[in-house]
Amino acid sequence: KGNHWGYGKENGPDLWHTHYPVAQGSRQSPIDIPRQVSHDPSLGPIVLDYDHCTSISISNNGHSVVVNFDDTDERSVIHGGPLENPYRLKQFHFHWGGKGCDGSEHTVAGNSYASELHLVHWNAVKYTSFDHAAAAPEGLAVVGIFLETGDDHRWLHTITDAMYMVKYKGSITDFKGFNPKCLLPSSLHYWTYLGSLTTPPLHESVTWILLKDPIAVSEKQLGKFRLLQFTGEEEDQRLRMENNFRPPQPLKGRRIRSSN
Ligand SMILES: NS(=O)(=O)c1c(F)c(F)c(S(=O)(=O)CCO)c(N[C@H](c2ccccc2)[C@@H](O)c2ccccc2)c1F
Numbered sequence: 001k002g003n004h005w006g007y008g009k010e011n012g013p014d015l016w017h018t019h020y021p022v023a024q025g026s027r028q029s030p031i032d033i034p035r036q037v038s039h040d041p042s043l044g045p046i047v048l049d050y051d052h053c054t055s056i057s058i059s060n061n062g063h064s065v066v067v068n069f070d071d072t073d074e075r076s077v078i079h080g081g082p083l084e085n086p087y088r089l090k091q092f093h094f095h096w097g098g099k100g101c102d103g104s105e106h107t108v109a110g111n112s113y114a115s116e117l118h119l120v121h122w123n124a125v126k127y128t129s130f131d132h133a134a135a136a137p138e139g140l141a142v143v144g145i146f147l148e149t150g151d152d153h154r155w156l157h158t159i160t161d162a163m164y165m166v167k168y169k170g171s172i173t174d175f176k177g178f179n180p181k182c183l184l185p186s187s188l189h190y191w192t193y194l195g196s197l198t199t200p201p202l203h204e205s206v207t208w209i210l211l212k213d214p215i216a217v218s219e220k221q222l223g224k225f226r227l228l229q230f231t232g233e234e235e236d237q238r239l240r241m242e243n244n245f246r247p248p249q250p251l252k253g254r255r256i257r258s259s260n
């Protein structure tokens, strides 16, 4: 109905181009990362400076579960790697599949992971607001981290425990003092390429930085993501939030670089 986009048959990724023509643009995300990627020795390490980061809330916006941060100053930024400026952390969210199915957005040599975490940052040096940055070519930097099923992730519990408070679309609750540094894998080796948001408005404004090493989370923890609903409490339809991922898009000649 209308241009309310989603992940269902009637409003899913294959239909987004009708309201968001950029969906068929030249730098869309996600993509498949091929087995062989050119190594660029000039690419320095990515630095995640989250020590004074301030999470504010956790919310269900009908598309994903989102942890929002206070981005009114340079408290939590990433810099280095392919980035010319520091970028401020604004929010992070996840994409995941159905029971026993993979749900990452990027794939590696054709293989999907169970889930993918996105840390969304914006360039507050060059742009005056997130919304301006979000529509500008160098405006956003999103760090992607793959989740694979394995042992329990000791810190992910804080997020999955809060999920029962934001089960329905439109719900939000306090979520202070969470530092996403605890969700990083041991190695910060990464792939980087120029792409887009993977949801409408699909702005081609993202420098993607994908960490090569996945983190392990348990099937039980992933199951808690699927207790979330796409729909609001007042709606009679109860749609379980799962498979909220866009499939890989054409590379269209883009170069993908690998850190050491
Ligand atoms: N995979 S992705 O990183 O491209 C992505 C998502 F997949 C995604 F689901 C979201 S979302 O906020 O959960 C719902 C869609 O707006 C955002 N959220 C964007 C956003 C909103 C507020 C703060 C940071 C990021 C997105 O909603 C957005 C971007 C630009 C302009 C308006 C909205 C997003 F950036």
Ligand SMILES: [Zn+2]
Binding pocket: 093, 094, 095, 118, 198
């Ligand atoms: Zn995302």
